[in-house]
Amino acid sequence: MTATVTTDSSTEKSDRVTSRGTGGARRRLPRIPDRIRQGGLPYLLLLPAVLLELLVHVIPMIIGIVMSFRELTQFYINNWGGAPWSGFDNYKIAVDVNAPIGEALLHSFFVTCVFTFFAVGLAWLFGVAAAIMLQENFRGRGFLRAIFLVPYALPVYAAVITWAFMFQRDNGLVNHVLHDQLGLTDQPSFWLIGDNSIYALIVVSVWKGWPFAFLIVMAGLQNIPRELYEASAIDGAGIWQQIRKITLPALRPVNQVLVLVLFLWTFNDFNTPYVLFGKAAPESADLISIHIYQSSFVTWNFGTGSAMSVLLLLFLLVVTAAYLLITSRGRKGADA
Amino acid sequence: MRTIRAAAAVTLAISIAAGVTGCGGGSSAKGGSNDSPKTLTYWASNQGPSIEADKKILTPELKKFEEQTGIKVKLEVVPWADLLNRILAATTSGQGPDVLNIGNTWSASLQATGALLPWDKANFDAIGGRDRFVDSAVASAGAEGKDPSAVPLYSLAYALYYNKKSFADAGISKPPATWDELVADGKKLSKDGKWGLGAEGANLSNNIHQTFVLGQQHGADFFDSAGKPTFTSDGAVAAVKQYIDFMAKDKIIAPGNAEYAQNQSLTDFAKGKTAMVLWQAAASTFAAQGMKPEDWGAAPVPVGSGTPGTGKSTNSMVAGINMAVFKNTKNIDGAKKFVKFMTSDAEQKLLNKTYGSIPPVKTAQADAAFSAPDLKVLRDTLATSAAPLPQVPNESQFETAVGTAVKELWADAAAGRPVTTESVKARLEKAQQTMQQ
Numbered sequence: 001m002t003a004t005v006t007t008d009s010s011t012e013k014s015d016r017v018t019s020r021g022t023g024g025a026r027r028r029l030p031r032i033p034d035r036i037r038q039g040g041l042p043y044l045l046l047l048p049a050v051l052l053e054l055l056v057h058v059i060p061m062i063i064g065i066v067m068s069f070r071e072l073t074q075f076y077i078n079n080w081g082g083a084p085w086s087g088f089d090n091y092k093i094a095v096d097v098n099a100p101i102g103e104a105l106l107h108s109f110f111v112t113c114v115f116t117f118f119a120v121g122l123a124w125l126f127g128v129a130a131a132i133m134l135q136e137n138f139r140g141r142g143f144l145r146a147i148f149l150v151p152y153a154l155p156v157y158a159a160v161i162t163w164a165f166m167f168q169r170d171n172g173l174v175n176h177v178l179h180d181q182l183g184l185t186d187q188p189s190f191w192l193i194g195d196n197s198i199y200a201l202i203v204v205s206v207w208k209g210w211p212f213a214f215l216i217v218m219a220g221l222q223n224i225p226r227e228l229y230e231a232s233a234i235d236g237a238g239i240w241q242q243i244r245k246i247t248l249p250a251l252r253p254v255n256q257v258l259v260l261v262l263f264l265w266t267f268n269d270f271n272t273p274y275v276l277f278g279k280a281a282p283e284s285a286d287l288i289s290i291h292i293y294q295s296s297f298v299t300w301n302f303g304t305g306s307a308m309s310v311l312l313l314l315f316l317l318v319v320t321a322a323y324l325l326i327t328s329r330g331r332k333g334a335d336a
Numbered sequence: 337m338r339t340i341r342a343a344a345a346v347t348l349a350i351s352i353a354a355g356v357t358g359c360g361g362g363s364s365a366k367g368g369s370n371d372s373p374k375t376l377t378y379w380a381s382n383q384g385p386s387i388e389a390d391k392k393i394l395t396p397e398l399k400k401f402e403e404q405t406g407i408k409v410k411l412e413v414v415p416w417a418d419l420l421n422r423i424l425a426a427t428t429s430g431q432g433p434d435v436l437n438i439g440n441t442w443s444a445s446l447q448a449t450g451a452l453l454p455w456d457k458a459n460f461d462a463i464g465g466r467d468r469f470v471d472s473a474v475a476s477a478g479a480e481g482k483d484p485s486a487v488p489l490y491s492l493a494y495a496l497y498y499n500k501k502s503f504a505d506a507g508i509s510k511p512p513a514t515w516d517e518l519v520a521d522g523k524k525l526s527k528d529g530k531w532g533l534g535a536e537g538a539n540l541s542n543n544i545h546q547t548f549v550l551g552q553q554h555g556a557d558f559f560d561s562a563g564k565p566t567f568t569s570d571g572a573v574a575a576v577k578q579y580i581d582f583m584a585k586d587k588i589i590a591p592g593n594a595e596y597a598q599n600q601s602l603t604d605f606a607k608g609k610t611a612m613v614l615w616q617a618a619a620s621t622f623a624a625q626g627m628k629p630e631d632w633g634a635a636p637v638p639v640g641s642g643t644p645g646t647g648k649s650t651n652s653m654v655a656g657i658n659m660a661v662f663k664n665t666k667n668i669d670g671a672k673k674f675v676k677f678m679t680s681d682a683e684q685k686l687l688n689k690t691y692g693s694i695p696p697v698k699t700a701q702a703d704a705a706f707s708a709p710d711l712k713v714l715r716d717t718l719a720t721s722a723a724p725l726p727q728v729p730n731e732s733q734f735e736t737a738v739g740t741a742v743k744e745l746w747a748d749a750a751a752g753r754p755v756t757t758e759s760v761k762a763r764l765e766k767a768q769q770t771m772q773q
Contacts, residue, residue, distance in 0.1 A: 078451040100769035170592040193747040280740040299733040
């Protein structure tokens with residue numbers, strides 16, 4: 001319902017804008033039929049964007065879906081339109097958890113869920129905490145704001161490869177600090193292979209992701225009237241009460257979008273694990289994006305890889321829809 | 337308003353044009369044409385210390401070719417890590433270069449795509465004949481019984497490189513010839529923070545190269561005659577276990593080597609931290625790391641017993657780079673001329689000398705420049721005791737599946753977890769089950 005109302009009102013609005021605009025242009029362009037002038041021009045102007053969107057997103061997606069129903073291996077990639085249809089075979093292989101391919105996909109799905117939970121949770125937490133801490137004006141705030149955004153500004157490849165060097169067992173900075181200087185471990189740990197890999201991945205992901213949360217929350221904070229804090233302070237509210245009762249509720253719409261975006265980016269993150277671990281990630285950090293890449297481009301089973309991609313797309317669509325539904329209900333409740 | 341309408345029209349036209357040009361692909365051209373006879377695009381694999389170095393080496397040669405034929409070659413040096421993906425993308429879209437380098441272990445996989453020009457008798461005759469090339473190099477350019485999918489360009493083989501000073505300090509007079517000797521020497525060398533042997537545990541290809549050779553020595557091929565994977569055969573399991581045991585049981589490889597994938601084992605060797613390394617043509621890398629030629633020696637890779645030869649005495653895979661032509665090239669004659677130029681005696685001598693590899697062209701190989709002791713080892717290995725990796729269409733899956741299994745076993749060994757025949761077999765079993773075709 002909400003969506004319908006929004007669409008209608010926006011259409012009305014754009015119609016009004018259009019009529020004003022075309023009203024002024026009537027004398028100069030008498031040949032444009034009224035029908036187009038009044039209703040069609042916005043659509044005509046949108047057409048290039050729609051075509052490009054089709055080209056960049058929709059058509060590849062449709063091709064991907066078609067591929068998932070074909071037996072597409074190296075024997076057919078030179079003429080992939082001629083690959084034999086395989087029905088739901090690729091999907092059966094992908095979801096058969098009793099066979100190694102399905103079992104490995106399920107494993108990577110769980111790894112990705114755990115990774116996303118911690119990476120998004122911590123990035124959000126650090127971003128919000130930093131934004132709130134920098135809310136008050138103080139000497140050096142500008143400098144700190146700039147410094148905090150550095151991870152966001154750095155090229156992903158350069159940043160992650162630096163982390164890979166730091167995580168090296170024998171010569172890396174991480175073990176130098178944890179083992180040599182602080183003596184926290186009995187012996188230098190492996191971070192890029194074995195069970196610790198997931199921790200390394202989460203650390204890099206959080207480092208890379210929290211400045212975005214910081215930026216968005218900082219923008220959100222600008223919209224909270226200072227009077228609310230002043231009034232609550234007069235009423236005796238402490239800083240924690242202000243955060244709980246004023247800041248977080250006011251940030252709610254911002255946070256809803258922020259968490260959704262961070263979730264989608266993190267769940268699909270390919271660059272971080274690929275640069276950190278190469279094309280064969282350790283089992284403990286075998287994210288689904290790398291797993292699908294490996295199925296498609298490393299083992300050349302493009303059909304199975306496409307089926308896995310479609311399943312991932314469906315999962316993310318369902319989660320996103322459920323999230324939007326729940327948060328919009330919550331918002332309606334709050335508005336009421 | 338007129339401006340808006342014009343802008344909309346232009347944008348629309350661009351969108352449609354982009355749509356038309358962007359939707360090409362799935363080409364199935366039968367054998368090239370000569371529609372564009374004056375230019376060629378060449379994807380060279382990164383052979384030298386850097387992409388810039390490769391450009392510097394190749395550009396004057398391409399100029400020579402242009403002067404001779406009037407054909408301008410557009411060069412792109414592609415890093416190894418990207419090359420296979422780039423080739424796959426080019427194969428799928430039909431928008432690739434005219435001539436390209438491929439790793440010879442990918443030959444059969446890429447041959448199966450049907451995108452590369454097959455080198456039948458006529459095509460070989462156009463570049464001077466098949467007989468000009470060393471047999472083992474041609475054998476590694478495609479599946480047995482089929483016309484090769486590429487022409488050998490640079491040949492490589494594995495050797496055992498050893499640090500002369502470390503050996504002298506440990507009282508070892510000559511490099512090991514058998515694995516037992518290597519382990520015994522390695523134990524003498526592994527002390528005071530130094531180690532006997534280096535490995536690249538997280539490098540999937542290197543894992544495959546080493547375990548394939550050990551597999552040959554244990555009588556295992558990893559594929560049967562019908563092309564079906566046999567990763568869990570007793571010989572294959574024993575080969576993989578023997579390799580991991582250098583770290584897990586014999587303790588002659590540093591645990592940190594389990595995460596190496598960027599040639600760190602060569603750096604360790606150059607710094608004197610490890611005394612031996614199994615590598616292909618490492619001379620230029622050692623020189624770049626400050627080692628003098630007299631600091632190191634090269635010997636044939638050890639075998640189980642006796643001397644290197646064929647079958648159970650195989651001590652290297654046939655490594656190397658081949659030159660392929662995309663079937664849908666618009667300059668088929670020019671592409672063949674370019675392959676002929678790059679495989680000519682003069683260019684073979686020059687390029688292989690620069691890259692420290694061995695020419696796969698017999699007449700060039702006989703040149704004195706390839707008689708240095710280390711190159712002689714590589715040359716003899718190629719001629720007498722090297723075997724090509726399985727030339728099956730799913731070779732690249734094999735590299736990934738078994739290479740990853742070995743990587744995980746290295747991680748187990750490095751973490752001190754037991755590596756047993758059962759655990760090796762279980763990893764290989766899993767690898768085999770992921771092979772779909």
